[in-house]
Amino acid sequence: MSSPLHPVAMPTNPIGPSSLSSSRLAYGCWRLAETESRAEEVGRPALIAAVEAGYTLFDHADIYCAGRSESLFGRLLRDMPGLRERITIATKCGIRPAGMPNADAPYRYDASAEHIVGSCEGSLRRLGIETIDIYQLHRPDYLMHPEEVAAAFDRLRSAGKVREFGVSNFRPSQVSVLKKALPFPLIVQQIEISLACLTPLEDGTLDQCLVERLTPLAWSPLGGGLLGGGSHKLLPAQEAYEVEAVNIALDATARELGCSRAVVALAWLLKHPAGIVPIVGSTDPVRIREAAWTPNVELTRDQWYRLFAAARPSRLP
Numbered sequence: 001m002s003s004p005l006h007p008v009a010m011p012t013n014p015i016g017p018s019s020l021s022s023s024r025l026a027y028g029c030w031r032l033a034e035t036e037s038r039a040e041e042v043g044r045p046a047l048i049a050a051v052e053a054g055y056t057l058f059d060h061a062d063i064y065c066a067g068r069s070e071s072l073f074g075r076l077l078r079d080m081p082g083l084r085e086r087i088t089i090a091t092k093c094g095i096r097p098a099g100m101p102n103a104d105a106p107y108r109y110d111a112s113a114e115h116i117v118g119s120c121e122g123s124l125r126r127l128g129i130e131t132i133d134i135y136q137l138h139r140p141d142y143l144m145h146p147e148e149v150a151a152a153f154d155r156l157r158s159a160g161k162v163r164e165f166g167v168s169n170f171r172p173s174q175v176s177v178l179k180k181a182l183p184f185p186l187i188v189q190q191i192e193i194s195l196a197c198l199t200p201l202e203d204g205t206l207d208q209c210l211v212e213r214l215t216p217l218a219w220s221p222l223g224g225g226l227l228g229g230g231s232h233k234l235l236p237a238q239e240a241y242e243v244e245a246v247n248i249a250l251d252a253t254a255r256e257l258g259c260s261r262a263v264v265a266l267a268w269l270l271k272h273p274a275g276i277v278p279i280v281g282s283t284d285p286v287r288i289r290e291a292a293w294t295p296n297v298e299l300t301r302d303q304w305y306r307l308f309a310a311a312r313p314s315r316l317p
């Protein structure tokens with residue numbers, strides 16, 4: 001299939017200390033392909049909507065929909081000549097599902113060189129590309145040897161298989177440990193941050209992003225849907241999020257600004273000086289287009305703090 005693409009331009013920013021760039025919001029491919037038929041019926045139209053709405057950073061992981069999200073994306077790249085050159089592709093490795101490759105294998109993290117290199121090759125094959133733009137460790141492996149990771153990354157970079165590297169869900173101290181072993185900079189830190197999850201504002205993660213020039217990529221920027229129109233699937237920790245008060249405050253700001261609650265929640269992230277890039281996870285073309293409007297909305301300091309106060313469990317000191 002070749003589709004006439006007329007992408008709308010979204011503002012872009014450089015990613016970390018690299019020559020790569022990203023649209024102000026990224027698009028996340030986690031929910032696209034729970035089954036093969038959903039990949040074609042829901043995932044493909046969602047991706048086309050994201051491309052046309054001007055998203056230029058696409059986030060994957062080897063485990064998303066057991067590899068089907070990457071395979072779907074690979075088919076789209078084949079069907080749309082010229083798309084690859086216009087976008088930035090990020091993927092991740094390091095989480096290994098239970099039962100793979102042996103029936104009794106536990107759910108675990110794996111930052112061994114063997115797993116990093118093997119998983120990267122699998123992602124390249126499914127995506128059908130020569131080089132991954134940003135390769136991220138999905139979660140910090142408790143058994144990670146920084147020098148071993150550095151050697152694996154170096155090998156992938158020297159072989160032209162990866163341009164730049166990043167991490168996800170690392171504590172600031174874990175970023176520092178890995179950074180010390182690497183001969184080149186990390187460029188992204190992918191974290192859960194939203195008005196439903198404020199931790200990175202308080203634990204030094206965003207401060208470190210500012211100091212180290214790591215671009216923060218925000219996963220679940222709508223709390224998995226809790227700050228939008230509801231959720232299909234939450235991660236276990238998200239089940240406990242209490243968002244009633246913040247949703248009331250979001251609705252009030254949305255009325256002031258004449259936009260949707262979701263756009264206000266995303267604009268709240270864009271306001272932070274670290275240059276947070278929210279990763280939009282909707283599979284609905286209407287919502288994907290709506291979210292792309294967010295860079296046109298600028299919250300005032302008062303609006304930002306009103307939402308922050310509503311989201312916090314206690315009053316600001």
Ligand code: NAP
Pocket residue numbers: 027028029030031059060138168169190191218219220221222223224225226227228229230231232233262279280281282283284287288291
């Ligand atoms: P999200 O944007 O917080 O949640 C998306 C979910 O919210 C979808 O199920 C969507 O349903 C629903 N939703 C309800 N109202 C919405 C609205 N008005 N606008 C948009 N969506 C609305 O993000 P997420 O999907 O949880 O995560 C986004 C991306 O982050 C993932 O695709 C993945 O790339 C990345 N991620 C990374 C990690 C990590 O550990 N690094 C973990 C989780 C996710 P519809 O599809 O029906 O719109």
